[in-house]
Amino acid sequence: MENKLDFNITLLPGDGIGPEVVAEAVRVLDVIASKHKHSFKFNERLMGGCSIDKYGSSLTDETLADCKSADAVLLGAVGGPKWDDPTAKDRPERGLLALRKGLGVFANLRPVKVHPALIDSSPLKPEKLKGVDIIVMRELTGGLYFGQPKMREMRDGKEYAVDTLEYYDYEIKRIVDLAFSLAKGRRKKVTSVDKANVLESSRLWRQITTKIGKENADIELEHMLVDTASMKLITGPAFFDVIVTENMFGDILTDEASVLAGSMGMLPSASLGESGPGLPHEPRMGLYEPIHGSAPDIAGKGIANPVGTILSSAMLLRYSLKLETEAVAIEKAVDEVITAGARTADLGGKLTTRQMADEIIKKL
Secondary structure, X not given: OOOOOEEEEEEXXXXXXXXXXXHHHHHHHHHHHHHHOOEEEEEEOOOOHHHHHHHOOOOOHHHHHHHHHOOEEEEEEXXXXXXXXXXXXXXXXXXXXXXXXXXXXXXXXXXXXXXXXXXXXXXXXXXXXXOOEEEEEEEOXXXXXXXXXXXXXXXXXXXXXXXXXXXXXXXXXXXXXXXXXXXXXXXXXXXXXXXXOOOHHHHHHHHHHHHHHHHOOOOEEXXXXXXXXXXXXXXXXXXXXXXXXXXXXXXXXXXXHHHHHOOHHHOEEEEEOXXXXXXXXXXXXXXXXXXXXXXXXXXXXXXXXXXXXXXXXXXXXXXXXXXXXXXXXXXXXXXXXXXXXXXXXXXXOOEOHHHHHHHHHHHO
């Protein structure tokens, strides 16, 4: 892997603004490839609502196979009102869950860093945002979204629904280990979020995390109930360094944390699978996507913010392709254009999706 220059990247542009923001990330990656003498071969496939329309399935076996054979996968966004029938047999979100499970990407990393130039874009008071630099690690392939049984039926003339929250010890251990590994290169603090006062699965989570904490005495560990964490994210977000939590809690908390940065369009994510020890020292199978949705209300208008997707491509370079220098180059370019005042509509500016990417490319 050390000397590899040629990489295969599967693109899943998806629905809504997904194709628009992925196209700009590809342009940025092409510049990186040219500058650093790499070859990125892009293989575009359908997933989500567009795949339902063409193939009758949100994720086909062929698309999943292409993703599994790639060095990394870059996703735009999926879903929209057209496919939002809760009684439908297949929905775009089902394809996303199946993709995560199929790729074995169990750890979702969402960095939330407030850019000094964007502090006024957040609804929070500026003094609360100084020094905010968080990574939320969400367990991605277990918990309530995947537990069985999951069903709806009629019982005694009444409609009944059930979802099952379940975790195995190894599922908890592997993501908590990863959180501690990541914290070693940061401020050496891990906050484990659970609901151990109520849920048996959370009590297992806390038990395992406590044990791992004792094995990593140089890292500060704090346990926090999810309701407390949700308040602390707004009242004192600079308190956090690395947050690790289960699937549903992480889903909710990361969307809440996105308001800290001023716009969901700014934030990237990486969903990582197994590899050797440490981050970012060993390449990992990864699925990369901005945290925002498909935003069908602005699709086709050319005003979507591509930064979250472009920064996701930087994470792709770092964690799956082991190209740290190239990843830093993209992040530095984004930082510079934001500092210089480049803004898309979501940040109160007038730049189009393409123009924002153009500014970043100029810096590269």
